[in-house]
Amino acid sequence: MTKITASDVNKLRQATGAGMMDCKNALVEAEGDFEKAIEILRKKGQKVAAKRADRESTEGAAIAKVSNDNTKGVAIVLGCETDFVGKxxxxxxxxxxxxxxxLECSTKEELLAADFDGISVSEKLIEQTGVIGEKIDINAFEKIEAPYVGSYIHAGNKIATLVGLSSCADGADVVAKDVAMQAAAMSPIALDEDGVDAATIEKEIEIAKEQLRGEGKPEAMLDNIAKGKLKRFFKDNTLVNQDFIKDSKQSVAQYVKSLGNDVKVTAFRRVTLG
Incomplete structure (x- = not known):
């Protein structure tokens, strides 16, 4: 019988993240062959992944990263089954x-195919499913590029946001982070009015009309009053029109102009657990 040392076990543990006993058992089964032991652990991960394929991975960690030159950013959610594992x-x-x-990928599929220490990210997730014993998946992938990109991760990794600005002017780092925090806290549905889809607008108009009818307003007045309510909906639910959370006397768009009258928010992305 091949002698398995503590050093062998630790080496395998460092390479795979698997538990000490799992590593020792894999090395024993592989008769000390390191690469074969890794394969044994990965096969275990495949079995666990197959058994848990129908589970929901609604917990996890929402993470945002920005490139060194602040011209691109990515936000992902690595999902798992329990809050305990997510923390x-x-x-x-x-x-x-x-x-x-x-950061170097354009899509979730490209990320899953990317190299992670000699194996694909997809294979790494299966491996870690075997290590942790829970379903693990990339539940969200969002990316933006702009002259300046900032990010924010909410406490506990529950929400991650990205914000793109049209300029990298002095102070862009502070403004971009503030607006990213706004997006995390206020959960806007779109950047501005133009980003709200027609179905949502139609639904809001109908809701407003029903409310007005309930108040006894004349049918002839409903369209004009509903349009006014729609403007309020845009103000509350589109990022640049929302009241800035640090100074409600100005909108987000007005706050961003503190960098210069031509500076605008070009895009934002928000990812959450669940």
């Missing part, structure tokens, strides 16, 4: 590493 340091560390990789 685990090694799980959060994995989420950060995947987000770094995602």
């Amino acid at each position: 685990n340091d090694s799980f959060v560390d994995l989420a950060h590493k995947l987000a770094e990789l995602a």
Whole structure:
């Protein structure tokens, strides 16, 4: 029988993240062959993944990363089944590493195919499913590019946001982070009025009309009053029109203009658990 040392077990543990006993058992089964032991652990992950394929991975970590030159950013959600795993340091560390990789990818599919220490990200997720015993998946992938991109991660990694600005003027870092915090806190449905889809607008108009009818307003007046209510809907639910959370006397768009009258928010992305 091949002798398995503590050093062998630790080496395998460092390479895979698997538990000590899982690593020892894999090495025993592989008769000390390191690569074969890794394959055994990955096969275990495949079995666990197959058993848990129908589970919901609604917990996890929402992470945002921005490139060194602040011209592109990515936000992902690494999902798992329980809050306990989602708060685990090694799980959060994995989420950060995947987000770094995602900066160089255009889509979720490209990220899943990317190399992660000699295996694909998809294979790494299966491996970690075997290690953790829960379904793990990339539940969200969002990316933006702009002259200046800022980010924000809400406490506990529950929400991550990205904001693009039309200029990298002095102070853009502070403004972009403030607006990213706004997006996290206020959950806007679109950047501005033009970003709200027609179905949502139609629905809001009908809701407003029904409310007005309930108040006894004349039918001839409904369209004009409903349009006024729609303007309020846009103000409350589109990012640049919302009251700025740090100074409600100005809108987000007005706050951003503190960098210069021509500076605008070009895009935002918001990812959450669930």
